[in-house]
Amino acid sequence: MAFAQGAVRSRAHQLSFLVRLKAFQRLGYFPKLSEVPITIVSHIRSCLHVEQAVEPRDEEPRTLYRHHQAIRTYLHVTTWGQAARRLIIKAVAGAAETMDNPADLINVTLETLIKERYELPAFSTLDRLVGRVRTVVNHRYFHPILTRLSQEDATRLDGLLNPEGHGFRSPYQRLKQLPKRPSLQHLQDWITQLGWLLSLGDITPPLVDLPPLKLKHFAAEARALDAAELKAVAPPKR
Numbered sequence: 001m002a003f004a005q006g007a008v009r010s011r012a013h014q015l016s017f018l019v020r021l022k023a024f025q026r027l028g029y030f031p032k033l034s035e036v037p038i039t040i041v042s043h044i045r046s047c048l049h050v051e052q053a054v055e056p057r058d059e060e061p062r063t064l065y066r067h068h069q070a071i072r073t074y075l076h077v078t079t080w081g082q083a084a085r086r087l088i089i090k091a092v093a094g095a096a097e098t099m100d101n102p103a104d105l106i107n108v109t110l111e112t113l114i115k116e117r118y119e120l121p122a123f124s125t126l127d128r129l130v131g132r133v134r135t136v137v138n139h140r141y142f143h144p145i146l147t148r149l150s151q152e153d154a155t156r157l158d159g160l161l162n163p164e165g166h167g168f169r170s171p172y173q174r175l176k177q178l179p180k181r182p183s184l185q186h187l188q189d190w191i192t193q194l195g196w197l198l199s200l201g202d203i204t205p206p207l208v209d210l211p212p213l214k215l216k217h218f219a220a221e222a223r224a225l226d227a228a229e230l231k232a233v234a235p236p237k238r
Helices: 002-007 011-027 038-048 061-075 082-095 102-115 123-148 151-159 171-175 184-199 212-223 227-231
Strands: none
Touching: 002 011, 002 061, 011 038, 011 061, 082 102, 082 123, 102 123, 171 184, 171 227
């Protein structure tokens, strides 16, 4: 309160100033005053001993900029910029070596920015940045795997995406089949399925350097696609 009273004069502007300060402390960025819950505004108003009729008000851009700068300085927070961007790229690149879920990677960016006392940018900024870094890191895994496959291996794998005979079902769909309830008949079906899977050859050597969490995520992503969708994916990722 002493800080706000030293920064602005009128009670209405002090209320606006403190609402922004407390919101920034909690969120890591400045929301619009209209987005702040009325209960928070009422609490700060009562602490200031201001009449209920007094409402937070928006300042002119120049005044608002000055207030934002004062709050950042008071909280020892640095605004988002190139330094923060480089820090995030490094943090996400390191985390993406073992993680792949975009939500987990965005959490890494938030934890890093908060720890290093940086203002949080718009979510869309972090989302785009994480997406680009994640793509670059994943391609570092895709290309070595592709180079370990012989032409014969690549042709056989791509052949899984082509329908068999006159039907519409591809071997890729058979690859994704889930087990049915246990019974003698189904057991025989799965012995047959296992024999077919083993006939595809040993798939572990090309994946030797792939972290388990990456392997799990890539498998889940592939399982969600059908043969036609997977055909549209570029060869390294496919």
